[in-house]
Amino acid sequence: MHDEPAHLDDPQDEAPPGPPRAEVPLITAADLQDSLMVATNDLDRLQRLLSDATETLMGHFYGVSSQLTALLRTAAQHPEIDTSGLQDAMQHMGGAVTALQFQDMASQLIHHTERRLRSCADRLARDVMGDEDEDGVAVVEEAPLRPNPVTQDEMDAGSIELF
Numbered sequence: 001m002h003d004e005p006a007h008l009d010d011p012q013d014e015a016p017p018g019p020p021r022a023e024v025p026l027i028t029a030a031d032l033q034d035s036l037m038v039a040t041n042d043l044d045r046l047q048r049l050l051s052d053a054t055e056t057l058m059g060h061f062y063g064v065s066s067q068l069t070a071l072l073r074t075a076a077q078h079p080e081i082d083t084s085g086l087q088d089a090m091q092h093m094g095g096a097v098t099a100l101q102f103q104d105m106a107s108q109l110i111h112h113t114e115r116r117l118r119s120c121a122d123r124l125a126r127d128v129m130g131d132e133d134e135d136g137v138a139v140v141e142e143a144p145l146r147p148n149p150v151t152q153d154e155m156d157a158g159s160i161e162l163f
Contacts, residue, residue, distance in 0.1 A: 043113060043114045
């Protein structure tokens with residue numbers, strides 16, 4: 001009588017199957033990667049536009065603020081002039097400048113999203129097209145660990161958190 005060892009037929013000794021791996025057609029992966037890179041480039045362009053607009057607005061707001069300050073100084077020498085309108089304008093200018101500081105938070109969010117998209121595009125390329133090409137080993141930038149660098153979603157006076 002010839003007995004087979006029990007461990008060869010025992011299903012408990014087999015390696016557990018991993019999660020099913022979906023095969024993505026190369027053309028689909030390439031299109032998806034291109035779309036991710038286009039989105040990344042659009043975010044980069046948005047970042048530059050936002051920065052330029054913010055710098056321009058800040059310059060104009062500081063210019064108006066300087067003019068209002070000069071008018072307030074001049075008016076202070078003439079007590080008969082009502083300066084309440086100028087003081088209100090200065091408060092509104094301060095509020096406008098404060099609101100423009102959202103650019104810092106928006107920039108952080110854009111940069112964070114850009115890194116996530118680039119990481120996805122790199123991982124997709126590596127997983128579908130392999131670890132190496134004519135340029136060498138594929139380098140995948142790791143996605144940011146934190147899910148969101150900006151916790152605020154609105155700007156209220158006194159609630160600005162600059163990083």
